[in-house]
Amino acid sequence: MNSKNKQTKFIHLGLKDYQEAWDYQEALFGETVARKISNRKLPEEEQVPTENYLIFCEHPHVYTLGKSGKPEHLLLDEKGLEEKQATYYKINRGGDITYHGPGQIVGYPILDLDNFFTDIHKYLRYLEEAVIRTLSDYGVVSGRVDGLTGVWIDGDDDAKARKICALGVKSSRWVTMHGFAFNVNADINYFGNIVPCGIDDKAVTSLHLELGHAPKMSEVEEKLKKHLADLFEMELVND
DSSP: OOSOOOEEEEEEEEEOOHHHHHHHHHHHHHHHHHHHHHHTTSOGGGOOOOOEEEEEEEOSSEEEEOTTOOGGGBOOOHHHHHHTTOEEEEOSSSSSEEEEOTTEEEEEEEOBGGGTOSOHHHHHHHHHHHHHHHHHHTTOOOEEETTEEEEEESTTOTTTOEEEEEEEEEEETTEEEEEEEEESSOOGGGGGGBOGGGOOSSEEOOHHHHHTSOOOHHHHHHHHHHHHHHHHTOEEEEO
16 A cells, blocks of 8 residues: 555444444454455555544443453352343453443544554553543553553552553454543442452552542543544544
8 A cells, every 4th residue: 555544533432332332343343354355465556545443432331351361250140240230241352351331431443553553562552651641631640560451540559559441452464453441430339340350459440539520521532532643643533
């Protein structure tokens, strides 16, 4: 192809059932991978640029278990799930178990990294950095913990360390799916029903708990979008 396509379609799904959002991701992911395969059979001048997508949504209460996760890290049985009005899915991302729910920004970047850079480690760090910068906009200092993905507050103090954003991604042919879950106004009591990401010795937090008040979700989303666009040098367009 003659040039990289850094234009990225932004799609906000609102409050969306997890399975429906997963199916939607899979469709876009599949189309992108298929286009890349098709392009390889064509002369460069006939190749069609791949699309990039950034999806934001919230989910009703749900627990998802990644490929490397342990089912026993879900501490609820079927009756317990019903009582919590929560659902449970085994899915095809990396990582262990996590929770999604209202008040959480769930981001699903479906990017062809050939349009940006082919480095999954760098990709994960950029997702984390966008959240770190968003938290900084609210005066909240955050960072990383060696050997663990995600964004942490007081990560250098084992007694105080608490996770505010979890990551779990899948990639094939440098196309990404799944992504991150950023607790903004989330009910963190739901994390008490799992061993979050397989880590049993560190706490979970939400931005509203750190601030002492609930920020507007739309405001946090706008700040996060800007930081993602800046880091990836992408041109975001509303779909």
